[in-house]
Amino acid sequence: MIDKTTTVSAALAELADGSTIMVGGFGVPGTPFTLINGVLESGAAKLTLIKNEANEAGLGVSLLLEAGRVQRLITSHLGLNSVAITMMNSKHIEVDFFPQGILAEKIRAGGAGLMAIITDIGINTILRREADVVLLAGREGMIEPALRADIALVHAAKADRAGNLVYEKSARNFNPLMATAADLVIAEAETIVEIGEIPPDQVHTPGAFVDHVVPIGDLLPEYGVLQHHVR
Numbered sequence: 163m164i165d166k167t168t169t170v171s172a173a174l175a176e177l178a179d180g181s182t183i184m185v186g187g188f189g190v191p192g193t194p195f196t197l198i199n200g201v202l203e204s205g206a207a208k209l210t211l212i213k214n215e216a217n218e219a220g221l222g223v224s225l226l227l228e229a230g231r232v233q234r235l236i237t238s239h240l241g242l243n244s245v246a247i248t249m250m251n252s253k254h255i256e257v258d259f260f261p262q263g264i265l266a267e268k269i270r271a272g273g274a275g276l277m278a279i280i281t282d283i284g285i286n287t288i289l290r291r292e293a294d295v296v297l298l299a300g301r302e303g304m305i306e307p308a309l310r311a312d313i314a315l316v317h318a319a320k321a322d323r324a325g326n327l328v329y330e331k332s333a334r335n336f337n338p339l340m341a342t343a344a345d346l347v348i349a350e351a352e353t354i355v356e357i358g359e360i361p362p363d364q365v366h367t368p369g370a371f372v373d374h375v376v377p378i379g380d381l382l383p384e385y386g387v388l389q390h391h392v393r
Contacts (some may be wrong), residue, residue, distance in 0.1 A: 170200035173374035192333035194317040216246040238262040271308035273342025314344030321351035325372030
């Protein structure tokens, strides 16, 4: 019988200095706070994080930034986190910005095994990079390399022991994409059920993509807006 459930520390055993980590979530919804705390406790440093945003100061991935564990952040905005902005401006962290849709598509491409995407988004703005501009059917586009990570951390409302995942409402944001685009995928889950209890049509991420499932237990205060009844 397949059973991918484990502890936070065991799931993160392969985490090392210099690892690239994708972190699901859009603000609070879908952010794997329990796994982020595990990364913090591991002591791993010089990390590259890929996340839609940097949460708010004192919360989520901002804790990793504030502890000096992050070397580079790949994101779409920092507007909710003045600490992250200060760290960027003072050169304490390197930040790569991408429009949110482009960031999502770069991750999707990484999960699909593509080398890159071509887009004309930002072609006539400061985002233009001459070295990466190509001409297709008379239109200019920029080559955007796909994104992959060593580890992806995702948050699910429900999982079975084989790693099939269900996301709740707006927590189904970057999590499904990131679960396809990393060498090691770790899911934390609010509820864990036996194999077969999740109808196949309700599975958002098949267990084939997931390596470890970590039970959350009682929700931490950080999860406040996520409190709901999982069916």
